[in-house]
Amino acid sequence: xxxxxxxxxxxxxxxxxxxxxxxxxxxxxxxxxxxxxxxxxxxxxxxxxxxxxxxxxxxxxxxxxxxxxxxxxxxxxxxxxxxxxxxxxx
Amino acid sequence: xxxxxxxxxxxxxxxxxxxxxxxxxxxxxxxxxxxxxxxxxxxxxxxxxxxxxxxxxxxxxxxxxxxxxxxxxxxxxxxxxxxxxxxxxx
Numbered sequence: 001x002x003x004x005x006x007x008x009x010x011x012x013x014x015x016x017x018x019x020x021x022x023x024x025x026x027x028x029x030x031x032x033x034x035x036x037x038x039x040x041x042x043x044x045x046x047x048x049x050x051x052x053x054x055x056x057x058x059x060x061x062x063x064x065x066x067x068x069x070x071x072x073x074x075x076x077x078x079x080x081x082x083x084x085x086x087x088x089x090x
Numbered sequence: 091x092x093x094x095x096x097x098x099x100x101x102x103x104x105x106x107x108x109x110x111x112x113x114x115x116x117x118x119x120x121x122x123x124x125x126x127x128x129x130x131x132x133x134x135x136x137x138x139x140x141x142x143x144x145x146x147x148x149x150x151x152x153x154x155x156x157x158x159x160x161x162x163x164x165x166x167x168x169x170x171x172x173x174x175x176x177x178x179x180x
Contacts, residue, residue, distance in 0.1 A: 009124045014144070016120065017165065019113040021148055024164060025156050027106040032155070034099045054104070058111055065122070066115050070175050074114060075107065077167040085160050 024078060031082050051079060114168060121172050141169060 055075055059068045066074070145165055149158045156164070 006124065006127060009120055009127070013117055013120045013124070014147070016113045016117040017144070017148060017168075018151065020110050020117075020164070020168065021152060021156070021161065023106045023109040023113070025152070025154060027103055027110075028155050030099055030103045030106065034096065034103070037096060037099070054107070057104070058107060061108065062111060062115070064115060065118050065175070066111070066171075067175060070171055071111065073174075074110070074167070074171055077164070078107075078110065081156075081160055081164055084163075085155070085157060 024081070027078070028082055028085055032086060035086065054079075114171070117168070118172055118175055122176060125176065144169075 055072055058075055059071050062068065062071045145162055148165055149161050152158065152161045
């Protein structure tokens with residue numbers, strides 16, 4: 001494989017990273033919107049049971065090559081990140 | 091906002107999660123391919139300088155609302171995840 005081919009692989013990896021970044025930003029916007037509406041309705045924002053279901057659904061939907069543990073680690077980090085970004089502690 | 095509207099927000103969040111999952115799976119495939127070619131050419135697989143540049147490019151490209159620290163935390167986790175999934179330790 002030539003350096004050009006390696007460079008093309010790196011470009012494709014960078015494109016996937018950009019997709020992840022845009023999707024996590026959009027997720028953050030949507031969760032902020034969800035939170036505003038829930039606060040208005042005094043519904044509990046953190047629903048651990050809902051987070052558990054979300055993780056299991058993603059594990060079930062996963063076509064791989066990511067392992068089930070990899071899917072859980074990825075989305076546990078994303079859920080924690082969204083809470084940090086929204087100034088949530090719990 | 092009705093329960094139906096909350097449910098629609100949750101559906102849109104789930105769609106973003108699916109986009110992230112698919113993109114990280116594709117990233118894992120591409121990095122595995124990159125590694126195979128580099129092994130053949132005996133090029134060092136881990137290039138810390140390249141990872142640093144990758145993180146800085148994503149921070150620069152980020153349109154928000156994710157913070158720069160949030161972008162770094164997200165992709166440090168994804169880089170570590172890909173290494174774990176490919177059986178890399180370092």
